Amino acid sequence: MKAIVLFGSPGSGKGTQAKRLTGCLGIPHISTGDMLRDRIRSGNETETMVATMQSGALVSDQVVNEMVEQRLSEPDAAHGFILDGYPRTLDQAGTLSTWLGGRGIHEVVIHLAVDYNVIIARLTGRRQCPRCGTLYNVTSHPPKVDGVCDLDGTGLVVRDDDSEAVIRGRLEAYDLQTRPVLDYFREAGHRVVEVDASHETPDGVFGKICQTIDGQSAELA
Numbered sequence: 001m002k003a004i005v006l007f008g009s010p011g012s013g014k015g016t017q018a019k020r021l022t023g024c025l026g027i028p029h030i031s032t033g034d035m036l037r038d039r040i041r042s043g044n045e046t047e048t049m050v051a052t053m054q055s056g057a058l059v060s061d062q063v064v065n066e067m068v069e070q071r072l073s074e075p076d077a078a079h080g081f082i083l084d085g086y087p088r089t090l091d092q093a094g095t096l097s098t099w100l101g102g103r104g105i106h107e108v109v110i111h112l113a114v115d116y117n118v119i120i121a122r123l124t125g126r127r128q129c130p131r132c133g134t135l136y137n138v139t140s141h142p143p144k145v146d147g148v149c150d151l152d153g154t155g156l157v158v159r160d161d162d163s164e165a166v167i168r169g170r171l172e173a174y175d176l177q178t179r180p181v182l183d184y185f186r187e188a189g190h191r192v193v194e195v196d197a198s199h200e201t202p203d204g205v206f207g208k209i210c211q212t213i214d215g216q217s218a219e220l221a
């Protein structure tokens with residue numbers, strides 16, 4: 001069972017790294033942000049949730065916990081999964097720990113640590129394909145044709161929550177609500193691996209993550 005929690009502030013590169021890992025490990029990438037955006041696109045969510053996400057605040061623990069528990073119970077997650085953007089609060093961390101502990105699963109938490117100034121520069125240049133979710137950056141990872149997804153030709157979009165003011169709000173929410181989750185994992189004796197992702201290219205960060213996972217292979221196998 002390979003249970004990987006990719007942890008880091010908004011813009012730390014979790015989504016990009018999770019997509020690469022899912023390709024090389026053959027286990028699903030579970031992004032709560034993508035799942036919530038899908039639910040909104042399919043018209044299944046309230047205006048309150050849309051407003052919450054647009055403001056950069058967090059959606060309620062109950063909604064997110066139920067969504068993740070349901071997703072982890074699907075057959076494709078039976079041999080492992082990569083969690084991206086979850087858990088983000090102590091309540092969510094407790095729910096996940098109980099779920100994993102009850103099944104004898106030991107997760108590895110990989111913390112992508114990035115300087116906030118680097119993050120603001122990155123997020124304001126971020127573009128995403130609304131169809132397949134692929135992420136680009138206008139400076140560090142541009143698409144082959146400006147504004148168009150390399151994979152399916154769909155026009156790229158700037159996410160509503162990627163403006164500088166909203167980004168600062170999201171970083172504040174991260175500091176207040178999510179950073180304590182790392183301490184929770186550490187204090188509870190879970191494995192937390194630090195990866196410095198400020199100065200590396202996405203390839204460099206991916207190399208470091210793979211080394212970490214190889215190093216943990218006894219437990220992850």
Ligand code: AMP
Pocket residue numbers: 010032033034036052053054056057058059060061064084085086087088092161170
């Ligand atoms: P992300 O794509 O992970 O940056 O998430 C985008 C937005 O979705 C966040 O700013 C929150 O509003 C919401 N969201 C995603 N994951 C969670 C979570 N685990 N708990 C609460 N809200 C979440």
